Amino acid sequence: MSRKTTGAALLASAALALTLSGCVADAEDRKAESAPETDCPWTPDESITTTARIAWQAIPNGDAVVKDLGLLEACMPKAKITWVQAASGGDVITYYGADEVDLGLMGSAPAARSASEPVVRDVDIATIWIHDVIGDAESLIVKDAGVTDLAQLKGATIATPFSSTAHYSLLQALAEAGLDPAEDVTVINLDPEKMPAAWQGGEIDAAWVWDPVQSQLLEEGGARLISSSDTAAAGRPTFDVGTVDRTFAAENEDFLTQWAKAQDHAVQLIQDDPATAAESVAVVLGIDPGAAKAQFAGLEFHRASEQAGADYLGGKFAEDLLTTANFLLEQGEVDAVGDAAVYAEHVDAGPASRAAE
């Protein structure tokens, strides 16, 4: 009997020790042996003591490079930076609404939604950086290789994750081809990882989606019919953008300048040394470096100097946001759309232009 009690006491104390030990430390304090010890490419700014919470997504762009190389931590050693992974732009908006993050990466469709009613009442953010212009990274993969024109998809079932840039591109492409998404085709909401199973089971005929599912469907005999680079060329571009809470932005201009400089450096790395950038992306996304490098080809990257100009943050991007918002209104994704000035308010070219200096 006493042996059993000792055993039980040991079990109970082990359980207590486990709970109180907190021995699983923060990821930020732990790095594998050969993680690059990055020095800041310019003089670090010791005066910045901001606490910033950044939401990131598993997208192969400069943000992943900045995270992996620890550029922000190296260039602002006194700042306290935490990274939180979000599954989608919608999640990032939820985090902003719960006051959980100060900066976040999202697509241009969620960004337009956040500047429109009803979300704009709870969330006050501005786009300060264009991580990439989405090209072949999101495309429509069709099962029947004989389909060469979107109009031939009449009566088909097309899957896409709703409220994403892929969804927006799909609806735009359907409108361009003269198809009514409510009548001529069936558009269904499906999480990317569930698409291969539906594809196999013959439940969907096409899907507008990104990697790794896009490559998986291509491997299964699908053919790329049209991509976001085509819809961009038709005047409906989609982007992955960096956003910031506007109150935070007003109080932390120096932090944002350094942040934009780090992002600019990452873009330069992707353009000049894609192998190194691909390694960083591969570590953050948990994929093969070769696959990461291939995915760079599906996105368009721009330096800070280009972004600050009239083609992007300096002017046209606000118009693109308004166009996106109007389209979302037609689809019932937003309740109301403000005028052009409202959207221009939610775009800030300041950090990009300061970084370009």
Add this chain to the structure above:
Amino acid sequence: MATTTSPRAQAVRARAVRADAVRRQRLRRVPLHVGTFLVLLATWWLLTSLEVVRPLYLPGPGAVWDAFVRANTDHPLSSTSDRIVRGEQNYYLWEHLLASLQRILLGVGAAIAIGIPLGLLMATTWLGTVLEPYLSFVRSLPPLAYIGLLIVWFGIGDTSKIWLLFLAAFPPITMATISGIRGVREDMVNAVLTLGASRRQALTSVMLPATLPEILTGIRVATGFAWTTVVAAEIANGIPGIGGLAYLSGEKLNSALVIACILVIGLAAIALDLGLKYLEKVLVPWRGKA
């Protein structure tokens, strides 16, 4: 034939014979368990090597083992790269498991601390009639449905996850306490009261020990149920966490790692249950005998 041994020695000998028989019966079961497990493993290996099921949907035992080893070691990023990566998402698999275990211990601990007194109150006062429908309501909520609300209320840190585990664990414990107290034999309480005990003494020396078997069963059920919700709890910002890792690997179509995580989750559930069964044997040795 008259025996020279005392009744006490006889009793000790009888107990030893019984223990021997139990031990032999348990040992006989070992080949059965091992055999069943090996048959299942062989079937799995056969199905995947014959490609009856596609590797994307069911990877073979070898691939799952590789994913398990990868997740627990510092391994190179790829065959061509020099970069070493620490486990999965910068944590080893056992660290993910430990993080989830910490959350469930806190959640179930809070459920015990609140559920048992609440159950006592509900069984002995008018609160029971009032609160019972609300308790049934909370018990039937699917965790995946309200995790979004919890995140908005409590943020994306550990608090919302522990809240979810608490809400999953607390109804079974409360209901077990209530049913345990209702099951206490009245004559036991009356006997003690007749012998001069106060109401408080009746509660602590009779009612609580008599309810303990049911409470412990309730805790076992609650822990099992809360553990199944660990993936729902760790859907948002779930790293480190075994549920979060399983979810993220699913998104990346890494089926081998998903299965490895599921197996680890299942084994941890068995271990938790065995631990609680052992605790029950220690704290309630009179169960089935009194």
